[in-house]
Amino acid sequence: MEARAKTAAVLLGVAPAAWITYLALLVMRADGAPLSTTGYVDLVLWTIGGGIVVAVATTLVVHTRDRQAADARDREIEGRADAMGNAIVVLGALVALALALADTPSFWIANALYLTFVLAGVLSAAARLGFYRVGVPGW
Amino acid sequence: MVRPPTRVTNRIRDLREEHRITQAELGERLGVSRQTVIAIEQGRYSPTLELAFQIAHLFDAPLDDVFGYRKDEP
Numbered sequence: 566m567e568a569r570a571k572t573a574a575v576l577l578g579v580a581p582a583a584w585i586t587y588l589a590l591l592v593m594r595a596d597g598a599p600l601s602t603t604g605y606v607d608l609v610l611w612t613i614g615g616g617i618v619v620a621v622a623t624t625l626v627v628h629t630r631d632r633q634a635a636d637a638r639d640r641e642i643e644g645r646a647d648a649m650g651n652a653i654v655v656l657g658a659l660v661a662l663a664l665a666l667a668d669t670p671s672f673w674i675a676n677a678l679y680l681t682f683v684l685a686g687v688l689s690a691a692a693r694l695g696f697y698r699v700g701v702p703g704w
Numbered sequence: 705m706v707r708p709p710t711r712v713t714n715r716i717r718d719l720r721e722e723h724r725i726t727q728a729e730l731g732e733r734l735g736v737s738r739q740t741v742i743a744i745e746q747g748r749y750s751p752t753l754e755l756a757f758q759i760a761h762l763f764d765a766p767l768d769d770v771f772g773y774r775k776d777e778p
Contacts, residue, residue: 700708
């Protein structure tokens with residue numbers, strides 16, 4: 566498997582793993598109390614931070630072994646996968662905006678945005694992996 | 705058989721064999737990875753117009769001799 570495809574495969578698992586860890590820790594901390602009244606900010610920051618560290622470390626390790634610079638195909642795959650992820654970010658931002666306009670507690674707005682990042686990361690990584698494994702469709 | 709995601713066809717593999725060039729060597733001359741050469745040969749990636757011209761020039765062949773376009777089949 567190509568280095569960039571390997572990185573995409575790892576990233577496909579990192580974002581959901583960080584989010585599931587966050588949810589598990591949040592539920593444990595709530596201990597039966599409503600989630601929206603449970604402290605969540607540190608958990609969000611730690612799990613997002615941890616996910617970023619794992620993603621950067623994976624990328625560095627994989628690319629240290631395979632020093633091939635990005636070519637036209639890599640850049641096209643990158644661009645298309647990022648565009649797909651960005652579409653999810655836009656949708657998530659609209660949901661967060663609607664929640665804010667409806668005076669929803671910040672817990673739900675923050676969690677909607679966190680879930681948005683996770684879904685965007687998953688879609689982007691899955692698209693990247695698919696383009697490398699199956700091929701890049703014509704426009 | 706699974707149809708490749710692109711309709712652009714090519715004779716790169718044949719031309720490469722005629723010129724006794726490996727995928728890695730071709731990639732090196734074009735400034736792309738061996739995997740990209742494989743993806744182009746297998747129809748999993750349509751090269752940019754610039755890359756297509758580079759490939760044709762490298763084999764000293766007209767673009768039409770190297771690349772084709774598969775029409776829609778019923």
